[in-house]
Amino acid sequence: MRNLALVLLISGLPGITLLAQPIFLNNSSFEDAAQDATVPSGWFGCQLGSTPDILPGQWGVYQPAEDGDTYVGLITREDGTWESIGQRLSQPLKKNDCYTLTLFLSHSDNYETYNGKLQLRIYGGTSKCQQAQVLYESPVIRQSRWEEYEIEFFVKQDVYYLVFEAYHPHQGRAYRGNLLIDGISPIEKCTRAMLD
Numbered sequence: 001m002r003n004l005a006l007v008l009l010i011s012g013l014p015g016i017t018l019l020a021q022p023i024f025l026n027n028s029s030f031e032d033a034a035q036d037a038t039v040p041s042g043w044f045g046c047q048l049g050s051t052p053d054i055l056p057g058q059w060g061v062y063q064p065a066e067d068g069d070t071y072v073g074l075i076t077r078e079d080g081t082w083e084s085i086g087q088r089l090s091q092p093l094k095k096n097d098c099y100t101l102t103l104f105l106s107h108s109d110n111y112e113t114y115n116g117k118l119q120l121r122i123y124g125g126t127s128k129c130q131q132a133q134v135l136y137e138s139p140v141i142r143q144s145r146w147e148e149y150e151i152e153f154f155v156k157q158d159v160y161y162l163v164f165e166a167y168h169p170h171q172g173r174a175y176r177g178n179l180l181i182d183g184i185s186p187i188e189k190c191t192r193a194m195l196d
Contacts, residue, residue: 022186023089025162029067029183034058039085040072046084046129046163055180059112066104066146067183074166074181075114080174084165086129089187093124093159098190100153104146105138106180116177117142121167122151124159131163140169141179148183152190 026042036058037051045051053073056062065071074083093099107117120138123131135153166179 020189022188023091023093024186025089025184026087028185029065030054030070030072030181031068032070034070040070043072043085043087044128046086046165047082050081050083052083052085059114060110061108061178061180062110063106063108063144063180065182066106071104071180071182073108073111074118074164074179075111076116076118076166076168076174076177077114078174078176082166082168084129084163086161086163088128088161089159093155093187095155095158098152098154099187100151100190101185101187102148102150103184104148104182105141106146106182107141107144108178108180109144111178114176114178116175117169118177118179119167119169120179120181121165122153123163123165124155124157125161125163126158128161129163130161131165132157133159135159135162137167146180146182 030040032040032054034054034057036053038054039045039051040054054070055073076082117140122136124135125132133156136151
């Protein structure tokens with residue numbers, strides 16, 4: 001009880017900010033039974049009638065996972081459709097705060113006929129699958145090896161849900177492509193935000 005009183009006293013002092021707890025995503029490395037057209041546990045699909053694949057072992061993709069045993073593959077199609085997945089956060093990202101996370105991205109040159117190179121877009125919203133704010137847009141993912149990306153973003157409104165989407169980098173020209181995602185870290189407040 002004495003420790004709680006001390007924490008409350010210190011947190012109320014000017015210039016003292018307690019470190020925020022990281023936000024952990026459910027099943028952040030997409031561990032599940034490898035199979036096609038299946039959303040990994042802890043996630044939900046955000047495109048009606050279009051679900052991701054849990055890899056490796058499907059569609060000719062045999063690249064080992066970077067984190068754990070499996071990862072997720074998202075595709076786009078020439079008819080302009082695409083795949084995306086999301087989840088509700090355990091606590092919201094707060095308006096006007098800066099956040100950071102890391103994840104691993106890759107591309108497969110052998111995803112059946114879905115071999116075009118794509119970008120990842122991450123959206124934030126207040127409801128399931130809502131794309132209220134683009135939080136991050138990756139460069140075009142060209143490499144077939146896993147590469148870690150460190151992402152930093154500011155939130156313009158409170159965010160309760162995240163959406164991860166395979167995105168065509170060439171506006172007006174839809175094509176078959178793929179994007180592989182694995183090992184998403186916990187979301188943390190940016191160091192500089194903690195110093196403000």
